[in-house]
């Protein structure tokens with residue numbers, strides 16, 4: 376019996392997770408290590424236990440679910456994604472990849488298929504980075520590019536550390552985070568863009584990622600009274616930040632279609648009605664398919680910042696706290712996905728990932744591939760995020776077929 380994805384079961388599982396932390400308009404809010412995220416993890420682990428999977432968890436909260444193979448010495452074929460969401464999350468970002476992976480294992484059980492190599496399903500901790508930055512925290516620590524101790528010390532906007540959140544949610548496992556001994560890593564994800572829908576592609580074969588450069592900016596002005604202080608005497612950090620935000624947008628527009636730039640977070644001090652602001656913190660990023668072009672975007676940004684400093688008499692501290700990519704994914708695995716899609720009469724299209732993904736961290740360590748399923752209207756990080764049951768099932772089936780080919 377050929378293992379076949381049960382589209383309805385996959386859909387029902389995604390909907391069941393979506394009920395946890397549900398927000399108006401069919402969205403979900405399950406920021407990392409909140410009670411909602413913890414509840415979703417528990418439901419997921421319960422489903423895995425029904426399949427008799429081995430469960431390991433590391434000290435940063437990554438979850439590894441293992442299905443034994445017939446050859447205990449063979450390296451595992453691994454796949455998965457993340458269950459955490461942004462505050463205005465949809466039902467599919469990350470969740471689709473974890474639950475498609477679960478459906479792969481369920482379908483293998485249904486068909487009574489034992490693979491030669493073991494299979495490992497993964498839920499990475501804090502992929503989104505909405506509560507604790509940087510994003511992709513769990514996979515960074517597991518990959519060894521971010522020290523566990525440094526990650527544990529990171530705090531959210533309420534001053535709660537990752538260590539404290541892990542302890543309180545019971546999500547700190549006994550395992551020391553480290554690269555796992557895998558033969559391949561595969562991640563199914565929604566496209567989060569409009570290209571596949573517009574071109575009628577069923578499966579996106581992600582050949583690599585953009586190069587992204589992230590900055591935390593501190594605009595430092597001087598506090599004063601909004602009444603007596605003449606306009607010319609002000610060193611208004613909020614007004615300077617407003618200029619920066621529009622400049623970042625302009626840099627992004629100029630870099631289309633292959634580049635993007637965003638300012639997406641702001642903190643204003645004292646944020647008081649009678650005060651000219653004196654400290655405004657901004658988060659922004661620039662990204663491009665071509666790394667040199669992303670560096671050029673950063674140079675433009677820096678030039679804009681020094682111009683604003685000079686004109687407005689403010690100081691701007693730039694913390695270029697992280698980068699990712701560009702990553703090229705494994706070409707052999709990309710070809711395998713193309714072939715398996717064609718076997719199912721599904722059309723493919725090569726894609727470049729514009730968002731960060733855990734796969735970016737895995738790619739230097741293990742042959743890595745990502746496959747996209749279409750996002751209706753290209754909408755994401757929004758309750759309106761949607762992929763159809765059929766689109767998700769097609770993606771899961773290609774994932775299953777690829778896993779079988781790799782695991783034997």
Ligand SMILES: [Zn+2]
Pocket residue numbers: 457468469502564
């Ligand atoms: Zn995601």
